[in-house]
Amino acid sequence: MTDTTLGQPRLKHQKQDRSKDSITSTATAFILAGATATGKTAVAQILAEQMGCSILSADAMLVYKGMDIGTAKPTVADRGDIPYAGIDLVTPAEPFSTGRWIESATSVLKAFGQQQPTTGTHTVTPQGKPSLIVVGGTGLYIKALTDGMQSAVAPPGIREKWQLVFDHSGISGLQSELRQRAPEAFASFPDPSNPRRLLRALEQLETMGTLPGQWKTNSASATTVIVLSLPREQLHRRIARRVDQMFQTGFIEEVRALRKAYPVWSATAAKAIGYEEVCALLDNTLTQEAAREKMIIRTRQLAKRQETWFRHQTQAHWLMLTEHDTPHAIAERVYELWRHYGPTTIHIPG
């Protein structure tokens, strides 16, 4: 089959990377990405059923238990018999991070790694061998998976320390701290007015002695992610429709119940699109029409940022869709592309 010949150079390339890092094992997965509301969840479900795969969600908001309607999480009925990982990992009261997601993903991959051949013939559906579909819109999670994120858990207190610097002396405080510690790195810092990145850079510098730089495995050229995309105007229409559906299917009630169960939410969960607005609605600081409007706008802006990420940060094959394409038809096209590219090899850390 043509799959294997196409897959060959990639495998060689990745084996080289593997030797210079202390990565012990690999797994393979098919990766499906795309902006929010492009329909990737339904497509992944169909493909998982047809191929006998499990699904690993790469989405920063599906990790929260109970945040279902507003995150467009597939329902239990939607999921059928397909095992899902990467969802319902923590409560909205707990903070979450990319690191925690990788941790969780790693344990999933380990289970799959043992069942997968590391080299040789990869077919799209290895007979009798369950395979993994990674689906999601959080580009950083996918890239962390495919390219290997430098790992270091900062000891508690360090971020707080730098946060304090920021609170007291603002962005210029962080800038001068970084300039002092790493002048040449600061000079070429990509966006020096971004407090998050400055803060994280200082945190990492203190913890690991290095700044964020090279990805661990430079396999971007070998990884092909399928990205679903709709024309902007059609996507905007779908977003508006989906937000209205959320309200019609009890979104406000969901948020009300969640607040009762968890009076205080983590900073990450509290910023979720829709949840922030409906909380404001319940606090009477926003009308329902204003909440709806704001949700639609924020979702559109998210979608735009997601597409920017996939355009520039991942080796992607874009699948241009129309709103008239059915999930089954899309699934068929994705399947063909997966046949063509073969699965992506993922290095499992540890």
Next chain:
RNA sequence: GGCGAGGUAGCUCAGUUGGUAGAGCAGCGGACUGAAAAUUCGCGUGUCGUCGGUUCGAUCCCGACCCUUGCCA
């Protein structure tokens, strides 16, 4: 119908003592290494309601008209 206020970017508005105009939001593009649905950077020509008048020159002053809005009838 009378009196007042207003009609400027997709929206909300600022402004020009007359030399053809700029903010916020939206939109578009970019960045992104453990907060990522986060955070952050860049991009502003639009018959200044319409038609006349005054003027070297009008979006600005004057007149008429159209539309919106408030109060009084």
